[in-house]
Amino acid sequence: MVIxxxxxxxxxxxxxxxxxxxxxxxxxxETYGELNSDKSxxxxxxxxxxxxxHAAGRYDGDVKTGWWDPLIGDGKVIDTNKFFIIxxxxxxxxxxxxxxxxxxxxxxxxxxxxxxxxxxxxxxxAQQNLxxxxxxxxxxxxxxxxxxxxxxxxxxxxxxxxxxRIICLAGTYATSPWAISFNKIAMDGIINDPQFEKGxxxxxxxxxxxxxxxxxxxxxxxxxxxxxxxxxHKFDRNYVDTDGLYExxxxxxxxxxxxYNSYSFSKRFDPLSYLYIIKxxxxxxxxxxxxxxxxxxxxxxxxxxxxxxxGDLLFLPDEMEFMRDTLYELGRKxxxxxxxxxxxxxxxxxxxxxxxxxxxxxxxxx
Amino acid sequence: MVIxxxxxxxxxxxxxxxxxxxxxxxxxxETYGELNSDKSxxxxxxxxxxxxxHAAGRYDGDVKTGWWDPLIGDGKVIDTNKFFIIxxxxxxxxxxxxxxxxxxxxxxxxxxxxxxxxxxxxxxxAQQNLxxxxxxxxxxxxxxxxxxxxxxxxxxxxxxxxxxRIICLAGTYATSPWAISFNKIAMDGIINDPQFEKGxxxxxxxxxxxxxxxxxxxxxxxxxxxxxxxxxHKFDRNYVDTDGLYExxxxxxxxxxxxYNSYSFSKRFDPLSYLYIIKxxxxxxxxxxxxxxxxxxxxxxxxxxxxxxxGDLLFLPDEMEFMRDTLYELGRKxxxxxxxxxxxxxxxxxxxxxxxxxxxxxxxxx
Numbered sequence: 001m002v003i004x005x006x007x008x009x010x011x012x013x014x015x016x017x018x019x020x021x022x023x024x025x026x027x028x029x030e031t032y033g034e035l036n037s038d039k040s041x042x043x044x045x046x047x048x049x050x051x052x053x054h055a056a057g058r059y060d061g062d063v064k065t066g067w068w069d070p071l072i073g074d075g076k077v078i079d080t081n082k083f084f085i086i087x088x089x090x091x092x093x094x095x096x097x098x099x100x101x102x103x104x105x106x107x108x109x110x111x112x113x114x115x116x117x118x119x120x121x122x123x124x125x126a127q128q129n130l131x132x133x134x135x136x137x138x139x140x141x142x143x144x145x146x147x148x149x150x151x152x153x154x155x156x157x158x159x160x161x162x163x164x165r166i167i168c169l170a171g172t173y174a175t176s177p178w179a180i181s182f183n184k185i186a187m188d189g190i191i192n193d194p195q196f197e198k199g200x201x202x203x204x205x206x207x208x209x210x211x212x213x214x215x216x217x218x219x220x221x222x223x224x225x226x227x228x229x230x231x232x233h234k235f236d237r238n239y240v241d242t243d244g245l246y247e248x249x250x251x252x253x254x255x256x257x258x259x260y261n262s263y264s265f266s267k268r269f270d271p272l273s274y275l276y277i278i279k280x281x282x283x284x285x286x287x288x289x290x291x292x293x294x295x296x297x298x299x300x301x302x303x304x305x306x307x308x309x310x311g312d313l314l315f316l317p318d319e320m321e322f323m324r325d326t327l328y329e330l331g332r333k334x335x336x337x338x339x340x341x342x343x344x345x346x347x348x349x350x351x352x353x354x355x356x357x358x359x360x361x362x363x364x365x366x
Numbered sequence: 367m368v369i370x371x372x373x374x375x376x377x378x379x380x381x382x383x384x385x386x387x388x389x390x391x392x393x394x395x396e397t398y399g400e401l402n403s404d405k406s407x408x409x410x411x412x413x414x415x416x417x418x419x420h421a422a423g424r425y426d427g428d429v430k431t432g433w434w435d436p437l438i439g440d441g442k443v444i445d446t447n448k449f450f451i452i453x454x455x456x457x458x459x460x461x462x463x464x465x466x467x468x469x470x471x472x473x474x475x476x477x478x479x480x481x482x483x484x485x486x487x488x489x490x491x492a493q494q495n496l497x498x499x500x501x502x503x504x505x506x507x508x509x510x511x512x513x514x515x516x517x518x519x520x521x522x523x524x525x526x527x528x529x530x531r532i533i534c535l536a537g538t539y540a541t542s543p544w545a546i547s548f549n550k551i552a553m554d555g556i557i558n559d560p561q562f563e564k565g566x567x568x569x570x571x572x573x574x575x576x577x578x579x580x581x582x583x584x585x586x587x588x589x590x591x592x593x594x595x596x597x598x599h600k601f602d603r604n605y606v607d608t609d610g611l612y613e614x615x616x617x618x619x620x621x622x623x624x625x626y627n628s629y630s631f632s633k634r635f636d637p638l639s640y641l642y643i644i645k646x647x648x649x650x651x652x653x654x655x656x657x658x659x660x661x662x663x664x665x666x667x668x669x670x671x672x673x674x675x676x677g678d679l680l681f682l683p684d685e686m687e688f689m690r691d692t693l694y695e696l697g698r699k700x701x702x703x704x705x706x707x708x709x710x711x712x713x714x715x716x717x718x719x720x721x722x723x724x725x726x727x728x729x730x731x732x
Contacts, residue, residue, distance in 0.1 A: 117616075174603060175603070176594060176597065176598060176603075177597040177598060177600075177601040177602060177603060177618065177619070177620035178589075178592075178593070178594035178597045178598070178620075180603075180618050180620050180621065181585075181588075181589045181592075181597065181620050181621070181624060182589065184585060184620070184621050184624050184625075185551065185582050185585050185586060185589075187621075188581070188582060188585070188625070189555075189578075189582050192578050193578070194560070212554075212555075212558050212559070212579075213578075213582075215554070216551050216554060216555050216579075216582050219547075219550060219551050219554070220551060220585075220586060220589075222547075223544075223547045223548065223551075223586075226544075226547075227544070228542060228544035228679065228682055231542065231543040231544045231547065232542060232543060232544070234543075235543040236543060237540060237541075237542075237543060237546075237651060250483075250645075250649065252543065252546050252648065253543070254543035254544075254546050254547050254550070255546065255547070255550050255553075258547060258550050259550075259554070279616075282618065283616070285603060313594065313679075316594055
């Protein structure tokens, strides 16, 4: 499946939850499969923190596939023979949708730290505007994991008529102080790194070496995506080769994993974008503009599929259970499915252990 | 209880596990209570990662007490009316005992990154030499939490005739990849921080502003010392005041906690010392020089008291349980006590929730 990127430009203002306005903005996206004549086969996929609109397939000449390629494609669980799938880069991102390094039309300079604080609701609003532009008023299903699950949940509350099925994986109703703490390492790492230059860095400043503060924050992220159990299974106390300064110290396999994933990441992901996205994650609370979560959930009409992972230490299964119980309290037992997948992989399970949950998604889409 | 610091200088070489030698070294320590005539009332306290020999009482004119003052003192669980307590700063530390910023007698310059890698066994050897110098050949008990528990365990294996009772709190038999990963943020944060200058920084370089890499590493440490549950109870999603750059972002209580504890720490603790101590922690494995943990434990003669904390996410209770089971396999059921304290505080419980475990210590010391 060879994929091309698409982009829509919006010249009308986007009103943000903070009260601020983006005068104009872009939304970058990809689609897989064919839209049917009555537009009844649309599945919206929301990506996670550092994912992108490239959810499946490969770009021409590229060997790497999209981040959920094992699930999306010809004959797969999210079957491109049946469904038309769309995935858009989130607002604040750095893959084509407007973010802090985009040009502010008023100043003709990048926004940088003048970019407004954005929320999950804002991300969703930008995407809803994309769907409207494309003529999509309803979806067969929306689905997302982690930050994507926050968008899916938000969609069920704020656009109750949009989707018939909402599938949330490894999500929560409000970001916990535990998750906020892991993000804190990235936030302070980036802001206080002298090379960040208070956001005034050159556009390609980190292509070669990456920003150390972002790499350290990403290490914290990767720890939170795993768990003591998954690390024991994956790495145990195995040593690997040593080199350079590390010669003095030796190096463990788990250290190499963190290095490999974090230093490469800091070369390819924009630190301002990371800052704005983790802030959006931190302030996410589905009950924020309501009396209570029950009040917030009272607008939901879709069938809700909540898929938690037993070993998820970032968004604990008990957070999903609280969502389930709140839906039950609202008398929505027949419209709520909660599954806790047996896994000790940690939060990342939704990107790894497909065989443990893909049939739930298949069933949900039927 | 007004305390004075003591220091012993050793002019004989310390042979390290790495094969390297410290030609001479100092060990700084404190004592509380009175030694009895037959030297049968000695309790050795081992401090944790960033603790110090200042376990109890206060220095003249100081308001702050030692780190385990609620447990050690007149009429307390570790009663200074009955016991003579000694606590020494660990080798590699920065509170008087020889560490990487000490002067290398061969070069008359600080060792810095030329300081040898040290291990928990090396720390213990330096302390055993101190005890020998002071004329102590046995102890009524040794006790320690976290890194202190590693020293206590090591003592039970390597000096089986030294103590009658070994009390380990919140410890493990081998540092897990999960714990190593948290340390990795500090290790890379320090080593790659340009201000660290590959260890060639001025002695008081960080007194004013602290080293960012160390502060970020310490944040990671503090996260690992708590847990999702304890953070939920302590901080929930409460906001606090905002200031400076944070105005843009708002600030959560959990973020302020991490800031408060990490930036102040990076002004008072030597980054090279931190590097060497976390490395010693990382390479700790009680079975390393043996066929198996059972083989390693076969030399133990003392009664072992293993106190785990249910919510400890850094050194999980199942690690202590493995120690218990190994001792059972060796037929030492009557010489092993295992308690898992009901607590969701996390690893830090041994420094906080005294009322939940102090009676176990009192009983163990009887």
